[in-house]
Amino acid sequence: MNTIDIIVFFIYIGGIALFGGSFFKKNKTSSSYTLGNKDIPSWVVTMSIFATFVSSISYLALPGNAFQSNWNALVFSLSLPIATLIAVKYFVPLYRKINSPSAYTFMEQRFGAWARIYVSLCYLLTQLMRIGTILYLLALTLNAITGWDITTVIVFTGLIVAVYSMLGGITAVLWTDAIQGIILIIGAFVCIGFIFYNLPEGPSQIFNIAAENDKFSLGSFDLDFSKPTFWVVLIYGVFINLQNYGIDQNYVQRYMVLKSDKEAQRSALIGGLIYLPISALFLFIGTSLFAYYNSVEVLPEALQDISKADRVFPHFIVNALPPGLTGLMIASIFAAGMSTISTSFNSSATVFLTDYYNKYFKQDASDKKRMQVLYISSFIISIIGIAIAIAMINVKSALDAWWKLSSIFSGGMLGLFLLGIFSKTKNVTGAIIGMITGILIILWLTFSEVIFGPDSIGASFHTYLTIVFGTIAIFLVGFLVSSLMKSKT
Template sequence: MDPVDQKHFTVVDYVIFAILLAASMGIGIYYALSGGRQRTTQEFLLADRSMRCLPVSLSLIASFQSAVAIIGVPAEIYTHGTQYWFIGCAYVLGLLIPAHVFIPMFYRLRLSSAYQYLELRFSKAVRVCGTLTFIFQMVVYMGVCIYTPAFALNTVTGFELWAAVLATGLVCTLYTTMGGLKAVIWTDVFQTVVMFIGQLVVIVVGVQQTGGPSEVWNKVWEGNRISGLDLNPDPTERHTFWTLAVGGVFLMLSLYGVNQAQVQRYLSSRTEKEAVRSCYMVFPSLQVALALSCVMGLVMFARYCGEDPSHRLGTASQDAMVLYFVMDMLKDMPGLPGLFVACLFSAALSTISSAFNSLATVTMEDLIKPHFPAMTEERATLLSKCLAMSYGLLCLAMAYITHLMGDSVLLVALKIFGMVGGPLLGLFCLGIFFPWANSTGALGGLGTGLAMAFWVGIGSIVTRGSGGQLLPANCTSGLQPGNQTTAALTPLSSATGLKRFYSLSYMWYSALYCCTVVLTGLLISFLTGPMKEEDLTPGTIYPLLGNLLFFLPPHVREKLCCVTPLGQRVSQTTRGRNSRQFDRAAILERGN
């Protein structure tokens, strides 16, 4: 990087950044020494099921609004325009469906892990496969989350890369290990406030220094960054209304419906009503968070008019341009650059701590406890803490290989969730909505979905699909033409054959792989003998098909769709009938 363009932290900036880390650590210490002092797995992993809706909703936001979003979304808007903003339309169904389907079912079954449902519905083998798939997804994603802010900080300020990675990972690991889920949720609340304040300050100062709102609007309009409603149905187009608003629904369902990090927050609520209300409260907050990130991208464009970041940063990464913009805007205001970096690392800490806690939970509940049912509560709690710490160290190791990925961090993160979250969503949908699906179909569907995911995912990386087109920057900013992103890429729709298939927009990944699991699972289930209603655990089926076929006589709908009431408990007769598979009742009793 040109030394002239190198930005530097002041002492005040370092102090503000240190206060963030110290405050997060302090919350962890407080919950380690207060209440039940995290001596039971119920308290450590589920916060004693005592949380109210406000902290839970803010924690849900913080888990989703990671450093990847704070850096990646403005970079996306800066490079490709505001089309990505339409993903906000997907938030409607993406939160309504979990609030009325997934949350009531998981809460009434009194689960600790979302994957306990898979054993209740299918078999122990399906539960283990689902758990291992989730662990793989989150460990890889955590590498991206830890590495992203550290890389941006290093590129712009010269701050030691691995010192930032270690500081983030170790602080997060320690307060998660000491304070359990209560510490994770309350640090998320604190960090969410820091995130919103940091982004708002940058936007206000950026607009002021660019010449005011009218000047910003004129430049982004002239620069072709305000996107209209693109109704192109071509699935290989990177971002259209359909890919974002429809494909985005499946992405949101995989995050807010069945992802253990979010499900665990629902299950920590005091009541089912509080859990549902927290999901509703997420919607406006997510819209505000999306708007702040998108507006930051527009202000950044108005400032630099689409300038290629390699000119200033020595790297082609648009992600580093976001932090460069912040440091450039706030360079004469000591403390404010530190506030935004604190905002950035707050997002990283909240997401990472959520992952550590959820990974420890699923490992403990799904992989260890079933094999050691006589384990004492004290030993189980100690082991849970050791698991949280171990996953923290593992994710630090994953950060080391993240820099080898060539795409933007937003693209990488959403591809990971699509490639692995899509098949997991399909597995849960297969069990919840289709009473005929059996264990063999579930395993076959998940295997096919994952195989399809890695086939298309690796194919897109090799052929560099879903790269998108760079919009021309036509606004007048006095920059040299060679420094602007004026070159358009070859449209993806010109590809043919397998290359065109690999060029599928990454926003369709979750939908494609979810449908692959469901269709394959149903086919295998019918070929191997569909499940019968008497073999199902009551409360594990949502009568979707029964509701859709309302025009049929009740006895026909019951025969076809197994319209078992959602909240029905396992009866003594059901326990006996299903004992040949596994003691399902014991799982529910342990959850209680």
């Protein structure tokens, strides 16, 4: 990076921090900190929903996938219309009716306090791992591009995001998310425009080279459930995206900040659907890079290993783009990461206040005390997230195991919510039995190959299907047990 790139990058970082912190005066109460003042434009919420979905991982991984293989990853995005329509029809009106800052209040209403504690604890665990993972990968990328120290980048990024998200509350998070979403889209278009301009035969060369190498394939259409075929990725996408847009506090909190149900539903729908064309744009960058490095330049020998495809886009940013544009693209990568991290800070603090402090510590606390809890919990969450990211530098294997464990338990969240919404009986025993069954199935599918060998039944299913089978098991077993117990009664 030269001086111009560094200036562009730090102007962006400083501008976002100052802009986010400028909303400090609007956070007079805990309600305004967690839900705003009902004065945030719907387009800001829409862009914030989109930006929350796009992390720096997807910003770099999608081009890497397309460069390495094909457009199979787009199938995941094709499931978004199905998932968002279900979320908009059933989940958004439900949360608006309950009118709680936390998505998990509904669980206690349906199945009791245990369900609320279970899903909120799973959420907090996964968010801590998410913050740590994104901070670590963001620092790893910046280290590869600039040579800056990984630990320094982790601490710097984590503290910058923590400060403006704490000062500005949900209002700062939404507005900065919206700006960051716009920046990362501009960055993607700038990158493609530069490749178009530098190809000897123009844009058509991309399509010719891609067609020759089957780069636009969406994957196999065979009914093989052991591989990431079109159907496996599509089914997986429906369940994961329904979990994101239906029960994730990061999104539910955004549904609550708008004035009307119609605005909330529209923002949820459009915010989800925007990702479909933008993910195609990211994949097209990867395909364009494949054409670029097969016609304009040759990749260094160190990057020609197909397993290092994720490093091609950062290499292109540093070595091919002119000064200024490199700084803009690095700011785009940071924008994707910062928007996701700031959301996790604010939403996790909201869950701690609503689902734990207000319920079990001090129900009649003053609003001043609640604001203190929000500030302190946000700070502690940021510190833990930074610590996890730093730990990943040396003990990534142990943290991978923690991530897998938290994913196992969070896999039961969607099934429990679906049971609560679509089952008419309020049978706690049925819900508990269903949840235990689902977790056992998730455990079996996760560790089947390790325990029973590669020829076992569990090992014959692709890992994408783990959450699918777990969710279905929780819903069906919970529904059947509840129905049978009701009939017997």
